[in-house]
Amino acid sequence: MMTMRKAAAAAVFCSLAVAACGGSGSTSSSETPEYRTIPVTVVGLAGTGLVLQRDGSETLSISLSGSYQFTAQVAVGSTFAVTVAKQPLAPRQTCTVIQGSGTVDGDASFGVTVKCVNLTTRFVYATDTGGNELAAFSFDNAGALSLIGTVNNGASSYGAGLTPDGLFLYTANRTPNTLSAYSVDTGTGVLSGVAGAPFAVAGLAPRVLAIAPSGKFLYTATQSGNTIEGYAISQGSGALTLPGSSTATGGQPLDVTITPNGKYLYAAAFNNRSVYGYSIDANTGSLTPVPGSPFPVYDLSTYARSLSMDPRGRFLFVPTYTTSVAAMTIDDATGTLTMVAGSPFGTGGAQASFAASDVSGKFLYVTNENSNSLSAYSVDQTSGQLTPLPGSPFALGFSPQAVAAEPGGQYLLVSLQSSKRIGVYALDADGVPTAVSGSPFSTGSLTPGALAVLAR
Known part of the structure; x- marks a missing residue:
C-alpha cells in the first residue's frame, strides 16, 4: 500500500x-x-x-x-x-x-x-416473497439488525430498490402487476406510502427493478411479459409516470442492472440463457439495444439467473443457476459485453443464484441456493477473472437467496429464505466473511427476498 x-x-x-x-x-x-x-x-x-x-x-x-x-x-x-x-x-x-x-x-x-x-443512520429493507409485508430494520455499528416495523405492501414482492439519495423505496409486485412506492424517513427508517401508489405495470409479472444513478428513471423487468418497462421518477414526490418506454427483451427476464455512469442497462433473460444490453437516453430514459445484444452466458447448460455490476462499471457477473458464475467485460464506448477468459468460474456449490460485489470491487460473493453456501472470490482488477478466496464456499444454511453489500464496505447481508432470517457477515481486509454476533437475525413471519440497504 x-x-x-x-x-x-x-x-x-x-x-x-x-x-x-x-x-x-x-x-x-x-x-x-x-x-x-x-x-x-x-x-x-x-x-x-x-x-x-x-x-x-x-x-x-x-x-x-x-x-x-x-x-x-x-x-x-x-x-x-x-x-x-x-x-x-x-x-x-x-x-x-x-x-x-x-x-x-x-x-x-x-x-x-x-x-x-x-454514516449517522443505516437501515435495511426486506421484501416478502411469501406474504404481503415489507420490513424495515435498523443496522448498528456491530452489524446487528433490529426490526423497526413492517408495512402492508398489498402484495408479495421480489425486487426492491432505493433512489440514490435514499428518499424513496420501490418494490416490484408480480401478482397484481404493480410497483409500490414509499418515502423514507432517513432519520428513523420509517416508510410512508407515496401518493398514487401502487403504480400499474403494463407488462405481466414485474419481478425486479433498477433505478438509474441520476435518480430520474426506474426500470422493471416483467417475467411473463418479456419486457422492460421504464418510468420517470418525480424528484419531489417519488411518483412514477410511464413515458411510453416499453422494450421487448428475451424470455423470462429475472434481473436488471445499470452501469454506475448510467449509460447502459442489462437484463438477465433466464430462458434465453443470455444477457440483453441497452443504451439509456439520458434525457428520455428510452432504451436502444447495444451492438451484438443479446450476449450468451456460456452454453445451453447455463442460465442467466441474476446480475451483479462491478462498482466501476467494468465487469458484469452472472450466476448461471448451475455450479458456476460467468464474468463479462463491459465496453464503455459501446456497451458490448465480452466473456472474460476462463469464464464461467466454478462456485463449488449448487444452483448459483445471486451475486454482489463489495464496495471496492475487489471481491465478489455468490449465493448457492441448493448447497446452502456462499462462494467468495477476489476479482482481478484488470481482466475480471475470479479466484476463490481461501475457505470458499462458506456454509450458510437456510436456502440463501439475495445478497447485498453494505455501503460502508464492512458487512455483507444475505436473505435466508427457508429460516425466515437475514444473515449478516463482517468482511475482513481479505474479503473473508464471518457471521457477526447474533446472526442470522429473525424476520418474523416475513420470508425475505430482496434487500435494500440505506446508509447516510
Missing part, C-alpha cells in the same frame, strides 16, 4: 520542465506537460482507514482532510479513474469521489475531490 504524501504541485512541474525551476533552456508557463500526477483533495474526513485507488492499481492511504497526490506519473490526455478502495471507520463514514474519472488534464486546476460524510 502506498503511503500518503502532501501534494506539491511545484515539485511535480519541476520534474517535468527543468527550465522552469532554474535549469537551462526556456519553457512557456502555459505549456501542457506530457506527464503529471493526479492531485486529490479530501474534505470532511473524520474516520481512519480511508484508502483510495487509481486505475485499479496504485493505492493512497489518507488519515486527514487535505491535499494529496498519487505517486505515479500519468500521461496528459490519458484516461483515469479514482475510486474508494476502503471506507473510513471510527467514526464510520462514506466517502464519495467527485469527478473521479475522465481524461487527465495538464491544467493546474485539474484534480479529484473526495467528500466524506458520517
Whole structure:
C-alpha cells in the first residue's frame, strides 16, 4: 500500500520542465506537460482507514482532510479513474469521489475531490416473497439488525430498490402487476406510502427493478411479459409516470442492472440463457439495444439467473443457476459485453443464484441456493477473472437467496429464505466473511427476498 504524501504541485512541474525551476533552456508557463500526477483533495474526513485507488492499481492511504497526490506519473490526455478502495471507520463514514474519472488534464486546476460524510443512520429493507409485508430494520455499528416495523405492501414482492439519495423505496409486485412506492424517513427508517401508489405495470409479472444513478428513471423487468418497462421518477414526490418506454427483451427476464455512469442497462433473460444490453437516453430514459445484444452466458447448460455490476462499471457477473458464475467485460464506448477468459468460474456449490460485489470491487460473493453456501472470490482488477478466496464456499444454511453489500464496505447481508432470517457477515481486509454476533437475525413471519440497504 502506498503511503500518503502532501501534494506539491511545484515539485511535480519541476520534474517535468527543468527550465522552469532554474535549469537551462526556456519553457512557456502555459505549456501542457506530457506527464503529471493526479492531485486529490479530501474534505470532511473524520474516520481512519480511508484508502483510495487509481486505475485499479496504485493505492493512497489518507488519515486527514487535505491535499494529496498519487505517486505515479500519468500521461496528459490519458484516461483515469479514482475510486474508494476502503471506507473510513471510527467514526464510520462514506466517502464519495467527485469527478473521479475522465481524461487527465495538464491544467493546474485539474484534480479529484473526495467528500466524506458520517454514516449517522443505516437501515435495511426486506421484501416478502411469501406474504404481503415489507420490513424495515435498523443496522448498528456491530452489524446487528433490529426490526423497526413492517408495512402492508398489498402484495408479495421480489425486487426492491432505493433512489440514490435514499428518499424513496420501490418494490416490484408480480401478482397484481404493480410497483409500490414509499418515502423514507432517513432519520428513523420509517416508510410512508407515496401518493398514487401502487403504480400499474403494463407488462405481466414485474419481478425486479433498477433505478438509474441520476435518480430520474426506474426500470422493471416483467417475467411473463418479456419486457422492460421504464418510468420517470418525480424528484419531489417519488411518483412514477410511464413515458411510453416499453422494450421487448428475451424470455423470462429475472434481473436488471445499470452501469454506475448510467449509460447502459442489462437484463438477465433466464430462458434465453443470455444477457440483453441497452443504451439509456439520458434525457428520455428510452432504451436502444447495444451492438451484438443479446450476449450468451456460456452454453445451453447455463442460465442467466441474476446480475451483479462491478462498482466501476467494468465487469458484469452472472450466476448461471448451475455450479458456476460467468464474468463479462463491459465496453464503455459501446456497451458490448465480452466473456472474460476462463469464464464461467466454478462456485463449488449448487444452483448459483445471486451475486454482489463489495464496495471496492475487489471481491465478489455468490449465493448457492441448493448447497446452502456462499462462494467468495477476489476479482482481478484488470481482466475480471475470479479466484476463490481461501475457505470458499462458506456454509450458510437456510436456502440463501439475495445478497447485498453494505455501503460502508464492512458487512455483507444475505436473505435466508427457508429460516425466515437475514444473515449478516463482517468482511475482513481479505474479503473473508464471518457471521457477526447474533446472526442470522429473525424476520418474523416475513420470508425475505430482496434487500435494500440505506446508509447516510
